[in-house]
Amino acid sequence: MSRTEPVPEQAGRLQEIKGRSLWQDAWARLLRNRAALTAMVLLLLISMLVVAAPWLSPYEFDEIDWELISSPPSLENGHIFGTDSIGRDLFVRTLHGGRMSLMVGVIATLVSLVIGITWGATAGYLGGRVDGIMMRIVDILYAMPFMFFVILLMVFFGRNIYLIFIAIGAINWLDMARIVRGQTLSLKNREFVEAAMACGVSTPRIILRHIVPNLLGIVVVYVTLTIPQVILVESFLSFLGLGVQEPDTSWGALVNEGAQDMESAPWALLFPAGFLATTLFCFNFIGDGLRDALDPKDR
Amino acid sequence: MLRYSLKRLLGAIPTLLILMTLAFFMMRAAPGGPFDTEKSLPPEIQANLDRKYHLDEPLIQQYGRYLWDLLHGDFGPSFQYKDYSVNELIATGFPVSLRLGLSAIAIALVIGVGLGTLAALRQNSATDYSVMTLAMTGISIPNFVLAPILILIFAVYLGWLPAGGWNDGAFRNTILPVIGLALPQIAYISRLMRGSMIEVLRSNPIRTARAKGLPERVVILRHALKPALLPVVSFLGPATAAVITGSVVIEQIFGIPGLGRYFVQGALNRDYTLVMGVVVFYGVLIILFNFLVDLVYAMLDPKVRYS
Numbered sequence: 001m002s003r004t005e006p007v008p009e010q011a012g013r014l015q016e017i018k019g020r021s022l023w024q025d026a027w028a029r030l031l032r033n034r035a036a037l038t039a040m041v042l043l044l045l046i047s048m049l050v051v052a053a054p055w056l057s058p059y060e061f062d063e064i065d066w067e068l069i070s071s072p073p074s075l076e077n078g079h080i081f082g083t084d085s086i087g088r089d090l091f092v093r094t095l096h097g098g099r100m101s102l103m104v105g106v107i108a109t110l111v112s113l114v115i116g117i118t119w120g121a122t123a124g125y126l127g128g129r130v131d132g133i134m135m136r137i138v139d140i141l142y143a144m145p146f147m148f149f150v151i152l153l154m155v156f157f158g159r160n161i162y163l164i165f166i167a168i169g170a171i172n173w174l175d176m177a178r179i180v181r182g183q184t185l186s187l188k189n190r191e192f193v194e195a196a197m198a199c200g201v202s203t204p205r206i207i208l209r210h211i212v213p214n215l216l217g218i219v220v221v222y223v224t225l226t227i228p229q230v231i232l233v234e235s236f237l238s239f240l241g242l243g244v245q246e247p248d249t250s251w252g253a254l255v256n257e258g259a260q261d262m263e264s265a266p267w268a269l270l271f272p273a274g275f276l277a278t279t280l281f282c283f284n285f286i287g288d289g290l291r292d293a294l295d296p297k298d299r
Numbered sequence: 300m301l302r303y304s305l306k307r308l309l310g311a312i313p314t315l316l317i318l319m320t321l322a323f324f325m326m327r328a329a330p331g332g333p334f335d336t337e338k339s340l341p342p343e344i345q346a347n348l349d350r351k352y353h354l355d356e357p358l359i360q361q362y363g364r365y366l367w368d369l370l371h372g373d374f375g376p377s378f379q380y381k382d383y384s385v386n387e388l389i390a391t392g393f394p395v396s397l398r399l400g401l402s403a404i405a406i407a408l409v410i411g412v413g414l415g416t417l418a419a420l421r422q423n424s425a426t427d428y429s430v431m432t433l434a435m436t437g438i439s440i441p442n443f444v445l446a447p448i449l450i451l452i453f454a455v456y457l458g459w460l461p462a463g464g465w466n467d468g469a470f471r472n473t474i475l476p477v478i479g480l481a482l483p484q485i486a487y488i489s490r491l492m493r494g495s496m497i498e499v500l501r502s503n504p505i506r507t508a509r510a511k512g513l514p515e516r517v518v519i520l521r522h523a524l525k526p527a528l529l530p531v532v533s534f535l536g537p538a539t540a541a542v543i544t545g546s547v548v549i550e551q552i553f554g555i556p557g558l559g560r561y562f563v564q565g566a567l568n569r570d571y572t573l574v575m576g577v578v579v580f581y582g583v584l585i586i587l588f589n590f591l592v593d594l595v596y597a598m599l600d601p602k603v604r605y606s
Contacts, residue, residue, distance in 0.1 A: 140314045144321075145585055147544045148562075148578040152325055155566045155574065232441050239443045239548065240563055252443070259447035259552065263455050273444040281439035288435075 026217070029293040036289025039282035046279055050102060053095035064088055073267055082267040084257060093249055094272050100250040101276070104164060105231040109223055111169025112230075116176025117219065123177070124184030135181065138174050146171040150233070154242040161244060168233050172226055176219075183218055187211050217294040224287035228280040235276060251276040307593065311586050318582045322575045323365050327358065374576035379568050385576035388561055393580075395465065396550065396557035400542045402477045407484035407538070412531060414485070415492025416519070419527075422497060430489060437486025442545050446479040446552045463554040476553045480545050484538050491534055496527040525599060532596050536589040543581055 030036055049056070059079070064086055073082040073090075081090035123134040150167045187193060187210070196206050235252025237243040244250045251272050258269030349355045353364060368375060374385035418430040453475060454462035466472045499505060500523055508522045509515075547559035554560075558577060565573035 140317060144314065144318055145540065145543070145578060145582045147540075148581060149321065149325075151562075151566055152322075152574060152578065155569065228439070235441060236443065236544075236548065240551070241567065255444055255447070259443075262447055262451050266451060269447055269451070273448070277436075277440045277444060280441070281435065284435060284439055 026290070026293040030289050033289040033292065035285050036293075039285035039289070042278060043282040043286065046098065046275065046282070047102065050095050050098040053092060053099065056095070057089060057092045059089035059092050072265070081271045082265065084268050085261055085265070088247075090254075090268060090271055093254060094251075094275055097249040097251045097254045097272060098275055098279070100244055100248060101231050101234060101252070102279070104161075104168070104234040104250070105227040108165045108168040108172065108230045108234075109226045111165060112172035112176055112226060113219070113223060115169070116173035117180050117215075119173065120177035120180030120182075121184050121215075124181040125188070127185070131181070135178075138177055142174055147233070147236075150237065151240070151242060154237060164234060164237065164243065168230050171233075172230060176222060176226075179218055179222060180215060183215050184211065187214055221287055221291045221294060224283055224290055228283040228287075231276075231280065231283075251279075303597070304590075304594065307590050311590065314586055315583065319366055319369055319579060320362075322579055323362055326571050326575055327361075369579060374579070375572045377565075377570055377573045379565065379570035379573065385573050388573060389558060389576060389580055392556065392558035392561045395555060396543075396546050396559055399473065399476055399480060399546055399549070399555070399557065400539070402473065403480035403484065403542055403545075404535070404538060406477065407481045407488055408531070410481075411485045411488025412492050412528070415489040416496050416524070416527075418489065418493040419496035419500065420519070427493075431493070434486040434490045437482050438490075440483075442479050442483055443548045443552065445482060446475070446549055449475050449479055450552070463552070465555045472553075476549050476555060479549050479552075480542055483545070484542065487538070488531055488534065491530050492527065495530045496523065499523050499527040502526075529596065529600055532592060532599060536585075536592045539588050540585050543585070 057080075073080055079089050079091065081094060084090055084093065119134065119138070123131045150171060153163060153167050193206060193210055196210055201209070231251075234243055234250060235255065238250045238252030239256045241256065243252055254272035255269060255276065258265075258267075258272060262269045346355070353361055356364070365375075372386070374389065377383050377385050377388055380388060414430050414434075418427040421427050450462050453460045460475055461472050464472055504526075505518060505523055508518045513522075543559075546557060547562055549555070550557040550559040551563050558580075562574060562577045564570075565577070
């Protein structure tokens with residue numbers, strides 16, 4: 001670059017053809033995808049609401065008002081989503097539950113990410129017999145009804161939030177491992193890696209500059225699609241009464257409570273259900289959008 | 300084909316072994332024994348109970364006995380329903396769950412394949428977009444949210460269908476639970492079907508079929524449908540697993556006396572043998588079903604030749 005500086009005309013031309021990175025390109029395309037953009041804005045809104053929950057309402061999430069049991073949504077008394085069957089404010093509880101659901105989603109996904117990438121990249125990079133054995137283990141685990149094992153864990157060892165993170169993370173890494181392994185395998189033998197080798201680029205640099213960025217795309221897509229799955233599993237457990245414990249709550253637990261007296265107080269079901277479905281919807285749309293945006297064939 | 304089947308069945312053995320081993324040791328690692336009650340039992344009775352259920356033997360011997368019994372299809376006695384064995388409970392609950400599950404999968408297949416094909420044939424039209432939005436909605440709304448909303452609409456507000464209960468399997472009672480189970484699968488299948496149908500329609504055999512002047516209906520039904528169905532067939536394995544897990548929730552919500560409900564009740568009441576029995580039973584079922592799906596796949600796909 002410094003050598004071309006004295007010649008302004010040439011510098012200008014260089015500017016013109018300045019390459020865009022994979023990520024700038026993908027980001028631009030993601031922003032052009034209207035469904036994904038809407039989903040991102042909505043998700044950001046929900047996250048902000050969930051984080052700011054304590055300052056948005058005068059009520060506490062475990063504050064019981066015996067005077068107002070199952071009262072419908074009303075602006076006058078400040079319970080804008082109404083109250084539940086023991087008089088707790090549903091707006092605050094819905095957001096508080098969202099905190100739990102989103103936190104479980106992100107943390108458990110990270111757990112599965114770490115296990116999956118390590119496992120998959122090791123198998124793919126080493127290849128040969130190690131690869132065979134490692135992938136055979138994944139195959140065996142794949143056939144297990146893990147949902148039931150998570151339920152068993154919850155039953156036997158009590159409801160424990162850390163156990164939820166680990167249990168859900170531990171069942172979700174299999175897909176990740178398979179995807180990362182396949183990708184590493186195919187990347188290892190690609191021309192641009194060969195070219196880099198021929199230019200004398202060091203192995204760590206090849207991995208950092210050429211393999212990891214190409215893995216990242218698929219990992220990011222997969223992460224956005226795993227988070228809703230994890231949220232769903234946690235909600236499922238909470239729905240069965242095996243997830244988070246009172247007075248803490250999550251969207252699944254709230255849906256469960258709401259479903260019990262939905263005839264007299266449908267709002268207790270509909271608000272948390274709406275938040276849960278919208279969040280899952282957003283994650284799925286963003287995941288789909290990202291997949292399209294990062295697909296190099298689609299340029 | 301026969302050799303492949305044998306190989307696959309042998310391959311399932313380690314999976315089954317791990318399943319049973321995990322099940323056994325998790326049960327043993329759980330705090331609290333199956334006979335813990337509010338009052339502590341007199342030591343003699345405790346010893347008798349332990350002897351009756353072989354809890355006084357060394358762990359490895361118990362493990363061997365457990366495996367041996369399982370291999371003989373004996374899931375042991377239920378700790379909670381004292382007069383029943385787990386086998387009997389499974390025998391009463393499973394037919395109910397099976398009927399729900401099979402109906403749901405059949406409906407999901409027919410509607411999902413239909414919708415997916417429709418969307419693929421009119422790619423990027425309003426029909427396509429609405430089917431895909433609907434599918435995305437179906438994927439995003441979990442069945443434990445969907446089911447109460449279905450009840451709210453069709454049972455509470457409209458009063459067309461019963462809100463729950465089994466009523467010996469009367470048709471009216473099965474409609475809502477089956478819909479609740481099938482909808483998410485319809486969503487997945489129609490998305491899969493659309494994708495694969497679009498790909499198949501662009502392939503050379505289809506171009507040839509069209510060039511021959513075959514009517515579009517024949518092209519779709521006779522030439523495109525079969526190859527396009529392949530991803531859907533391989534999705535049937537995960538779909539069954541999902542329907543089984545889903546039925547746990549659906550049976551709970553609708554108060555249906557199926558295996559899923561036993562499972563949840565057993566889990567909440569710490570009926571270890573029952574819970575374990577259901578897990579192993581379903582595990583075996585899922586493994587077997589995956590095997591069957593692979594066989595069907597091999598028959599449909601001429602490119603796959605198992606050896």
